[in-house]
Amino acid sequence: xxxxxxxxxxxxxxxxxxxxxxxxxxxxxxxxxxxxxxxxxxxxxxxxxxxxxxxxxxxxxxxxxxxxxxxxxxxxxxxxxxxxxxxxxxxxxxxxxxxxxxxxxxxxxxxxxxxxxxxxxxxxxxxxxxxxxxxxxxxxxxxxxxxxxxxxxxxxxxxxxxxxxxxxxxxxxxxxxxxxxxxxxxxxxxxxxxxxxxxxxxxxxxxxxxxxxxxxxxxxxxxxxxxxxxxx
Numbered sequence: 001x002x003x004x005x006x007x008x009x010x011x012x013x014x015x016x017x018x019x020x021x022x023x024x025x026x027x028x029x030x031x032x033x034x035x036x037x038x039x040x041x042x043x044x045x046x047x048x049x050x051x052x053x054x055x056x057x058x059x060x061x062x063x064x065x066x067x068x069x070x071x072x073x074x075x076x077x078x079x080x081x082x083x084x085x086x087x088x089x090x091x092x093x094x095x096x097x098x099x100x101x102x103x104x105x106x107x108x109x110x111x112x113x114x115x116x117x118x119x120x121x122x123x124x125x126x127x128x129x130x131x132x133x134x135x136x137x138x139x140x141x142x143x144x145x146x147x148x149x150x151x152x153x154x155x156x157x158x159x160x161x162x163x164x165x166x167x168x169x170x171x172x173x174x175x176x177x178x179x180x181x182x183x184x185x186x187x188x189x190x191x192x193x194x195x196x197x198x199x200x201x202x203x204x205x206x207x208x209x210x211x212x213x214x215x216x217x218x219x220x221x222x223x224x225x226x227x228x229x230x231x232x
Contacts, residue, residue, distance in 0.1 A: 022091050028098040032083075035101045035123040036075050042113040042121065044071030047177070049117070070174055077151045077178065078185045079123060082144040086126040089143040093136055096129040125195060138204020141197035142212065145186035149216055152182035156223060169231045176227035183220035190216060 048067035083099045090097035105122030113119040128140065159175035190198040190213040202209040 022088060025098060028100075031101040031124065032080060032099050035099075035106060036080055038106045038110055039075040039079050039121060039123055040068065040071040042071070042109050042119050043074045043181070044068045045113045046117070046119055047071060047174075070178070074178055074181045077155075078148060078181045079121075081151065082148055082185060082189070083124075083126050085143040085147040086128075086140055089140040090126070090128045093140065094130075095136075097126055099126050100124050134200075134204045137200040138208070141200040141204075142208070145190050145197055145212060145216060148182040148186035148189075149219065152179040152186070152219065152223070155179035155182065159226075163230075173227055173230050176223060176230060180220060180223035180227055183216055183223050186216040187213065187220045 044064075044067035047070045048063050087097045087099065101124035102122055105124065109119055109121040109123065155175050156179040159172050159179065162172045162175060189196055190201065190209070192198040192202045192209070198209060198213060201212065
């Protein structure tokens with residue numbers, strides 16, 4: 001098969017020679033910190049129902065602290081670990097890979113979370129240099145969603161354990177929501193459009209793409225229904 005290299009609007013600067021060692025740079029760390037901070041705020045706004053159209057609630061330090069803690073865990077597991085899975089997979093194949101944020105995507109996510117009360121997030125992408133084989137692209141692209149599904153399963157398991165053990169209902173709901181966010185991240189990224197992971201997985205292996213997308217979508221729907229019906 002001929003090499004296929006997806007277009008990528010996040011490519012910035014010089015690409016070092018590819019090695020099999022895990023590495024990073026000050027640029028990548030800065031981009032990760034900024035994207036993580038913005039997404040933490042986005043998710044905290046959603047968790048606490050702070051939005052202009054929905055009506056801002058009076059400031060409550062406990063509510064704000066809980067929302068920020070929830071947002072940080074959700075952004076770390078749903079986003080940062082997802083991107084690092086791509087990076088580690090690519091670098092283990094011997095390719096240069098670093099995360100680059102999308103300023104427009106981050107501003108858009110903050111605007112939609114703060115004003116509308118929903119979040120459209122396109123915080124950036126892991127840029128990979130030198131990869132041209134569809135199998136390498138597919139397996140590296142699948143790494144992020146698979147990690148999200150694993151994390152979602154852990155959060156869901158903790159929620160069921162907590163419900164049986166009599167843990168605080170809001171805490172159990174938060175665990176279910178963390179599971180849902182990870183499952184939703186996996187499902188969204190597996191859609192076969194544009195630069196999303198699903199496009200590359202589909203080109204590599206259609207049955208793998210169908211099973212992974214169908215499984216993650218079913219998991220996300222089940223978690224959404226559970227979290228919506230759970231006592232707050």
